[in-house]
Amino acid sequence: MKKLYNNKLNHVTISPLDDYSDEMLRDVYMPPKILKMCKERKKFTKTKQQVNTYKEVFLTDCTVNPRIFLQGEAGSGKSTFLAKLALDWCEGFHSSSASDNSAHIFADLDALQCYEFVFHITLRNSVNLCDVYTMIKEQIIDSIYSPKDREKAYELVSEIMKHQRCLVLLDGLDEWTGPGDQHNLPTLVVNHNTCVMLITTRPWKLAEGKVKHSDIDALVQLEGIKEPLELSKIILSRLVDKEKLEIKYRAFTLYVKKQKLEELLSSPMMLSAIVCAYADGKELKGSKCEIYILLVESLFKKVNSNKCTFQQPPIALLTWTEHIQPNMENLNRLAEMAFHLLFVNERENAIVFSITELKKFKIDEIKDFALKSGILSAQRTASALRSTSSFMFIHLSMQEFLAAYHIARxxxxxxxxxxxxxxxxxxxxxxxxxxxxxxxxxxxxxxxxxxxxxxxxxxxxxxxxxxxxxxxxxxxxxxxxxxxxxxxxxxxxxxxxxxxxxxxxxxxxxxxxxxxxxxxxxxxxxxxxxxxxxxxxxxxxxxxxxxxxxxxxxxxxxxxxxxxxxxxxxxxxxxxxxxxxxxxxxx
Incomplete structure (x- = not known):
């Protein structure tokens, strides 16, 4: 399992515009800013108390919290935090890194070693499943063992979860729906009650009221990264010549202040888009829409290098673009599908969908374009009868942007x-x-x-x-x-x-x-x-x-x-x- 995590979680893309620009996660990781939430009678309120250790996440007054929720907005770094946690558990007490970005924050690796196993689950890949044990079988065990050896591994994992303390990381509750309206949270069977669950979600998922307060033993809020300018410099160092780094970095800090981009930089996803655009000579002015249009422009450019500007753009923000106009039909089809998946389809098909939805909106005709550009991603879904593919947008926020674009038009x-x-x-x-x-x-x-x-x-x-x-x-x-x-x-x-x-x-x-x-x-x-x-x-x-x-x-x-x-x-x-x-x- 540690080998699986080191292959699956050890690299992160530093540019949302280029899937091939990845680095070792530890080399570019920046500690998050996490705040404790105080549980009151009818609601949770944010405190000013920062969480800087794993122990503070798992324990309240020296008592283990069985169900912990980590909430944060889109692109704030929730998935990266869970990946780093899993890798820290893999390393044990002697975690080493090429950089000292996290030397003093979340450095208490002993707090992780009390867990015999850490199970990392991506919830968007387990829609319509409720049982955590089944998710572990499909996402982890089936990725490690051949079909011949899986049954023994299933039995072994069940025994481990009965008798040993395990940590289950469930990433993306807001991208998951259970089987039927009665299932609002993934569940563990009763005899797996020594396991601890750490669940990430966007705040709206908890605010809608379907998750009861009694289901939340502890809640912390991820506000972004602690030192965004320091992370900006690390990313810039991968994009510009070494001798030009200091000059480029000083110019970038002045640009951020002039355009009032500090708030956007707290989001790692926004930060990487802004930094990479700046390194390419494109300066932004603080608009999230402008950043996502830049992402679409860059993704389309990977597949079709033809250039053409708009004479009469459907929205004003497209005026400066060069690679969207030659691909307008593709953009409009993807936006229509994004909208209908979010607003018309059933929740279980809104985030992860099948070839049926691609055919319905004629995306199957441009599937290669959508996948090669990176707007859509695909994964194989194994079943007893056959192996099929499921699809999703590169990020839920990209799907939401395209849905808004469809509404605007x-x-x-x-x-x-x-x-x-x-x-x-x-x-x-x-x-x-x-x-x-x-x-x-x-x-x-x-x-x-x-x-x-x-x-x-x-x-x-x-x-x-x-x-x-x-x-x-x-x-x-x-x-x-x-x-x-x-x-x-x-x-x-x-x-x-x-x-x-x-x-x-x-x-x-x-x-x-x-x-x-x-x-x-x-x-x-x-x-x-x-x-x-x-x-x-x-x-x-x-x-x-x-x-x-x-x-x-x-x-x-x-x-x-x-x-x-x-x-x-x-x-x-x-x-x-x-x-x-x-x-x-x-x-």
């Missing part, structure tokens, strides 16, 4: 599909948060419409400022910032729950003007010892403003107002003022 024809999808369950908007954010950068008019649909189905029916509404606040704010990064300044996204702090009050105040009448909650928590920050968007006129005013005259729906902190902020530069000549009820 066909906005008038898919209202019904989106509406039906949002009616599937009360918190369906969490599933499509990334699609919404991408849509804010591609088509602001439909993004505004989608924000109203999300609002109607969720926010208006909520009386308490819960964790879900806090997430909705963050989703709309991220969409607003993506729209700004793509040149949309007059935006009317709908929001009813405002949770303002030093880092977002400027942007949320801009959204307030269009939402005061439907505002339900206004929560302002300001630390006057810190300046108002806005990493992605220039404050504009707020640089010279003496006050930020929330006018409550038209707040007919306001049920909760909470103010914390002083009104004078940032050395007397900002004042928060509230005007109200009406009574409203507190709930």
């Amino acid at each position: 066909n906005a008038n024809r898919i209202d019904g599909i989106i509406s039906i999808y949002l009616n599937r369950h009360p918190k369906a908007y969490l599933d499509i948060s990334q699609v919404f954010i991408f849509l804010c950068g591609l088509d602001i008019s439909y993004a505004e419409k989608l924000s109203r649909m999300m609002h109607e189905r969720n926010a208006l029916h909520t009386k308490e400022f819960s964790n879900n509404e806090n997430m909705c606040n963050g989703i709309v704010l991220a969409g607003y910032r993506e729209a700004n990064a793509n040149g949309y300044s007059d935006i009317a996204l709908k929001l009813s729950h405002f949770n303002c702090d030093n880092k977002n009050i400027i942007d949320l105040h801009k959204l307030w003007d269009n939402n005061a009448a439907n505002a339900i909650v206004l929560n302002v928590n300001i630390d006057d010892r810190k300046p108002l920050e806005n990493q992605r968007i220039s404050p504009g006129n707020y640089e010279c403003a003496s006050q930020i005013t929330f006018d409550l005259h038209s707040c007919l729906e306001l049920r909760r107002l909470r103010l914390s902190g002083r009104c004078i902020l940032g050395k007397g530069k900002y004042t928060i003022r509230f005007f109200c000549q009406m009574c409203f009820r507190y709930v």
